[in-house]
Amino acid sequence: MPDFDVxxxxxxxxxHCAALEAAAAGVRVLMVESxxxxxxxxxxxxxxxxxxxxxxxxxxxxxxxxxxxxxxYVTANQWLVQPSLARRLCxxxxxxxxxxxDLGVEVIDVIKSGEEDRARGHVTHGGAAIIETLSGxxxxxxxxxxxxxxxxxxxxxxxxxxxxxxxxADEISAGAVIVATGGMSxxxxxxxxxxxGVLDQANGPLYHQxxxxxxxxxxxxxxxxxxxxxSGLGSRAPAWPFGGGYxxxxxMVVNRLGRRFYNESExxxxxxxxxxxxxxxxxxxxxDDASKRAMVRPSDxxxxxxxxxxxxxxLQQAWTSAAVDDHVALGxxxxxxxxxxxxxxxxxxxxxxxxSVKRYNQLVDAGEDSDYLKPAEVLRPITTxxxxxxxxxxxxxxxxxxxxxxxxxxxxxxxxxxxxxxxYAAGECVGGxxxxxxxxxxxxxxxxxxxxxxxxxxxxxxxxxxxx
Ligand SMILES: Cc1cc2nc3c(=O)[nH]c(=O)nc-3n(C[C@H](O)[C@H](O)[C@H](O)COP(=O)(O)OP(=O)(O)OC[C@H]3O[C@@H](n4cnc5c(N)ncnc54)[C@H](O)[C@@H]3O)c2cc1C
Numbered sequence: 001m002p003d004f005d006v007x008x009x010x011x012x013x014x015x016h017c018a019a020l021e022a023a024a025a026g027v028r029v030l031m032v033e034s035x036x037x038x039x040x041x042x043x044x045x046x047x048x049x050x051x052x053x054x055x056x057x058x059x060x061x062x063x064x065x066x067x068x069x070x071x072x073y074v075t076a077n078q079w080l081v082q083p084s085l086a087r088r089l090c091x092x093x094x095x096x097x098x099x100x101x102d103l104g105v106e107v108i109d110v111i112k113s114g115e116e117d118r119a120r121g122h123v124t125h126g127g128a129a130i131i132e133t134l135s136g137x138x139x140x141x142x143x144x145x146x147x148x149x150x151x152x153x154x155x156x157x158x159x160x161x162x163x164x165x166x167x168x169a170d171e172i173s174a175g176a177v178i179v180a181t182g183g184m185s186x187x188x189x190x191x192x193x194x195x196x197g198v199l200d201q202a203n204g205p206l207y208h209q210x211x212x213x214x215x216x217x218x219x220x221x222x223x224x225x226x227x228x229x230x231s232g233l234g235s236r237a238p239a240w241p242f243g244g245g246y247x248x249x250x251x252m253v254v255n256r257l258g259r260r261f262y263n264e265s266e267x268x269x270x271x272x273x274x275x276x277x278x279x280x281x282x283x284x285x286x287x288d289d290a291s292k293r294a295m296v297r298p299s300d301x302x303x304x305x306x307x308x309x310x311x312x313x314x315l316q317q318a319w320t321s322a323a324v325d326d327h328v329a330l331g332x333x334x335x336x337x338x339x340x341x342x343x344x345x346x347x348x349x350x351x352x353x354x355x356s357v358k359r360y361n362q363l364v365d366a367g368e369d370s371d372y373l374k375p376a377e378v379l380r381p382i383t384t385x386x387x388x389x390x391x392x393x394x395x396x397x398x399x400x401x402x403x404x405x406x407x408x409x410x411x412x413x414x415x416x417x418x419x420x421x422x423x424y425a426a427g428e429c430v431g432g433x434x435x436x437x438x439x440x441x442x443x444x445x446x447x448x449x450x451x452x453x454x455x456x457x458x459x460x461x462x463x464x465x466x467x468x
Contacts, residue, residue, distance in 0.1 A: 012425025021456030175463025184216025230431025
C-alpha cells in the first residue's frame, strides 16, 4: 500500500480544490507545500472568477450561458486553445462556482471587464479569503495531511506510472500525484526560455505580481517524466512607473509615432495585444494638469475600476497627483507647458502628437470617441497646462500559464500523446487552457478551480484502481 493515495504538490486554488475533491472521495490525501504557509499566489489574488450562466448572473438580470462564453473564448484565442479544455472550463465553471459558494466563498458582485460581451467576472472577497475558506474546509477532513516547507524535486515512477514524489533523500509513495505548483513569473531564466521576448518587450525591469516561489518547478517535474510542455499565456499589462493592470482610462495613450491606437479604458486583455502590435511595444500616456489634479487612488475614480483595481500596493505607486509629482522629480514623468515641448521631451514627432491631442479634444467636445469607442464618461480633455507624459511599458507580468499539457480530465500527456498514468495537473502550471489572450476577468481562477476539482476526483479514482 502506498504512503498516500493522492499526493498534491502545491497549495494554491488548484491544490486546495484538488485536495477537497480527493478528500471527499474518501482517499488518503497529502498536500505538500514548499513554503511555510499554504496559499501561494492565490492568496494574493483579487479572486475574481469567470463563469457564464450562473445563478449570480441570473439574480442580476444577466442573460448568459456557458456555450456563449465557450464560443467567445475559443474565437478570442483564434481556436488555438484545445477546444475540449476550453469547453470543460466554460461548462464546468458555473457548477464549480456553486460548489465554492456552498463551501462559504461569497460572490458579492458580477462585473464586466473589457472585451467581454457579458458581465462574467464574479467578484469575491479576494484570494486570501477564498484560501482561508477552502483551508478551513480541508481541515475538517480526517484523511488529509499537509506538509509545509517541503519542496518536491522529483516525481517517482514505477512500472510506467507516476507513483510518488521525492524531496531530497526522501521519497513518499502515492497512488496518484497532482502537480499544482503555480506559474513561473518569478523565474527570469524560465521566462527567457518559455516566453522568448518577454524581457526585451518589458523595455527595462519586468515586474510580476505573484509570489517569489512561482519558480516554474512544474517544468522541471514535467521534463523528468517526458510530459509535453505547452507554451501558452504570459499575461502582461502596460505599467511603469505606476502599477496596475487597469490604467486610468481617462488618459490618452499614443504610440512612438504619436498616434492613438486603442481604447485606453480597455482591460489588460486588450491593452496587452494593442501594445504588442506597436513599434517597440511601447505606449506614451498623455494628460493635462486638470486630470492630474483630479487623480485620487484609482479605486475612487472610475466605477468600473473600483473592484478591478483595489489597493494595488504591491507596486507601491498608484495613480495619484502626489505620485506624479514624485515621478516628475525622478525623471520618470515628463512635464511641459506645451504639447510640442512635451513631445520633444518624450522623443515623439511633435506635429503628430499635437494633431492627436487636437483630435482627441474634438472627440471629448463631441462627447463621443468615434475612433476607438471609449465610453463618454471617461473622456477628459487635454487642455490645461502643464501637460504630462509618461512612457508605458509592457512590464507587468500578471501570470503565466505555461506548463504540462493535460487533457480535459486533467491527465498529464506524455510526449507520445498518451496520458501518463498516475499523473494529473491543474492551475497555472498547466499549458493549453489559457490561450494567448487573457479572456475576461477571472480566467485563471476559473481554470484553477475547475481543473483542480477534476484532477482531485480523477486522481482519487485512479488511486483506487480506476482508469487513467
Ligand atoms: C495580485 C494578483 C491578482 C490576481 N487576480 C486574479 C483574479 O482576480 N482573477 C483571476 O482569475 N486570476 C487572478 N490572478 C491569477 C490567479 O490568482 C493565479 O493564477 C492563481 O491563483 C494560481 O493558482 P495556482 O493554484 O495555480 O498556483 P499558486 O496559488 O501559485 O500555488 C502554487 C503553490 O505551489 C507551491 N509550490 C511551487 N513549487 C513547489 C514544489 N516544488 N513543491 C511544493 N510546493 C511547490 C507554491 O509555493 C505555491 O504555494 C491574480 C494573481 C495575482 C498575483
